[in-house]
Amino acid sequence: MRLSLRSSLPRTVVMLAVSAFFVAVGFGVMIPVLPLFAASFGVTNFLIGLVVSAFAGMRLAMSPFVRRISDRVGHRRTIGIGMWVVGGSSALCGLAGSYGELLAWRAVGGLGSAMFTISATALLLASVGPELRGRASGLYQGGFLLGGMTGPAIGGLLAGVSLTAPFYFYAGTLVIAGTIAFTQLHDPPGMAEATAAAPTRSLAEVARDTRFRAACLLSFGTGWQSFGVRSALVPILVVSYLGAHPSWTGIAFAIAAVAQTLALQPAGRATDLIGRRPVMVAGGLLAAASTLATPFAPNLPVLVVLLCVYGVASAALGTAPTAALGDAAKDAGSQPVAIFSMIGDSGAILGPLVAGLLADHLGMPAAFGAGAAILLAGALLSWSIPARLDRPEPVRAR
Structure with missing residues (x-):
């Protein structure tokens, strides 16, 4: 059929x-x-x-x-x-x-x-x-x-x-x-x-599921980089390193947000049609690469392009890990969802603090590189998701 x-x-x-x-x-x-x-x-x-x-x-x-x-x-x-x-x-x-x-x-x-x-x-x-x-x-x-x-x-x-x-x-x-x-x-x-x-699947079982662990690691990386490091350090790059007016920070973020918005539905469809793993791996690799390149942007247009690339990657990381979370947490109650949210919040809190210290003592490349390393680790862990667990169960046509 x-x-x-x-x-x-x-x-x-x-x-x-x-x-x-x-x-x-x-x-x-x-x-x-x-x-x-x-x-x-x-x-x-x-x-x-x-x-x-x-x-x-x-x-x-x-x-x-x-x-x-x-x-x-x-x-x-x-x-x-x-x-x-x-x-x-x-x-x-x-x-x-x-x-x-x-x-x-x-x-x-x-x-x-x-x-x-x-x-x-x-x-x-x-x-x-x-x-x-x-x-x-x-x-x-x-x-x-x-x-x-x-x-x-x-x-x-x-x-x-x-x-x-x-x-x-x-x-x-x-x-x-x-x-x-x-x-x-x-x-x-x-x-x-x-x-x-009572949940029929224990939290320990969910924690052993590669889908859950990969989703949480990418959530931590996204919180660290998207809601922490990017917001804290990109404005400094724009003004202090590239010599642009502070208003260009908002313009650059707005353009990147448009790119992310346009990529959301394609990323969602890809997540449902080809599986969570390919989208999580691609999103993690793309986010890590654009993050590593950001502090080396030679001018404002290149920086905007890199932020747009990161926005597209964020669209993938805003859809596929959540879907993988839902797959892994089935019949386990809402506790895995709370843990997933907490891990993302932890990244958003720790990211700016650690990146600020790294930027002060080791420079901007090290500050952005730490976030890139987390995103890369999330992509590698996502790659290890077994193929039998990756594809969503289709609904049969009647």
């Missing part, structure tokens, strides 16, 4: 992508002014950085407990509550009358972020079969990317009004996203019963 793949994605996946867009728009509006608002309290640069890190630190610390919350109240409610927690904490950040209040409310936002991030990933994987996980992950990541490109432009206008206006805008977008979660998302049939039942 001929085999075919269904191309339509469930409504839940589409609405997850829409809610991701609103989250990313608000985050893109707020995050550029957060350091400036913290500095208005007359604190040191270290304390300004602490405000930025508090969100990720709390998110990492609370990730192990999110599974219990989602198992008790369901993924849909956990996503909605988490988004409203971040929205409320953002509004309270805008109302903060001291540095201590700002730090505390920013940390509370990390709790809400852990709730909706982990539960949204679990719901995404549970809402589609293995033959659609790549495309579903691509659509979801696309929502974040489009919001991330839109947010800074709006943020620039709001910052001209006041430093606190972006916090209230972020709160509003999170209220919208949370409302979408409560009214438009639905746990798949049987998900509640499956969640209540």
Whole structure:
């Protein structure tokens, strides 16, 4: 009998992508002014950085407990509550009358972020079969990317009004996203019963699965490089090494984000049609190569091209590892998803710190080379995924 793949994605996946867009728009509006608002309290640069890190630190610390919350109240409610927690904490950040209040409310936002991030990933994987996980992950990541490109432009206008206006805008977008979660998302049939039942596959079994280990290593590398090193050091390359105006940093990132967005759906289709392993290997190798070349860019156009190449690689690393995670974590509950998220967050926290030290003492090539080594290791581990475990199970045509 001929085999075919269904191309339509469930409504839940589409609405997850829409809610991701609103989250990313608000985050893109707020995050550029957060350091400036913290500095208005007359604190040191270290304390300004602490405000930025508090969100990720709390998110990492609370990730192990999110599974219990989602198992008790369901993924849909956990996503909605988490988004409203971040929205409320953002509004309270805008109302903060001291540095201590700002730090505390920013940390509370990390709790809400852990709730909706982990539960949204679990719901995404549970809402589609293995033959659609790549495309579903691509659509979801696309929502974040489009919001991330839109947010800074709006943020620039709001910052001209006041430093606190972006916090209230972020709160509003999170209220919208949370409302979408409560009214438009639905746990798949049987998900509640499956969640209540004891997992039939242990965490130890999942941890031994090469797909899970490769996905986690690439998640760590992506967090390290994409959300850490690239954001921290590329602006320095643009201004201090290439002598360009700081505005070119935003332009370069925006062009790279367009390249990544355009590559998401092809990467998702490839993940579903030819397997997780080829896309993970190609994405890891391409990301490692472009990362190694970045500090040697002789001029701004070459740097932009390298960032675009990395954006295409990021599209592959934003889809295939998530699909591999869903394959490996089947019948194991939501704990593997929480671990996957925590490992990515750890990379995002450690990356800028280690890369900063390497850049200070050994130079930019060493700083970028460390991230490239992690991505290369992820590609090599992905290559060892057995072929029998790599191809998604197709849906038979009726």
